[in-house]
Amino acid sequence: DTGVSQDPRHKITKRGQNVTFRCDPISEHNRLYWYRQTLGQGPEFLTYFQNEAQLEKSRLLSDRFSAERPKGSFSTLEIQRTEQGDSAMYLCASSLAGAPGGSGANVLTFGAGSRLTVL
């Protein structure tokens, strides 16, 4: 397993366009998370999935944002009608679900991120 993969690594788009990011988690991980990170900040939680179910969404995730994980494996994050304020690094992470303190539980493995620049 090569870890968490994200594609594309960089995306430059014009304001108003739609963009989609893909994340392939570690295969045995059933939880998948999306975070957003801007310069000089820590990651901000956007949403997470357990298997194919989207269990939680941040208030940061406006109606223009949608995430899916249709078969409980890879996930996509789509941003519609992009705005300049959407420019950020979008990070995907995966983890095992398990009992607290269990092996791997709550330990996030991150991908390298997808950097979005909206002109």
Added chain:
Amino acid sequence: AQSVTQPDIHITVSEGASLELRCNYSYGATPYLFWYVQSPGQGLQLLLKYFSGDTLVQGIKGFEAEFKRSQSSFNLRKPSVHWSDAAEYFCAVGPNAGNNRKLIWGLGTSLAVNP
């Protein structure tokens, strides 16, 4: 309110010197504690974690951290810094029970290493 504070925004040390990065947290329950490192343009890599047991935990790349419950701190240390340690370091806390699976992150400490 739950929060993580990394008091030092930026630290510069000389190669070979010792390092301590501070992390203080406010959390309503016993948390899980993490340190992650992020190199420029890259994702975050787990350095170490504390779940329970021995309060001094060892991580990768020669890092260690000590959990001090009385001080609500989880400071990261390394006895001798290498130039390749220059990066952004993030402390994070998370729940050890319940359905909330989100981590709370500090704003990070940027480490520069002088040759």
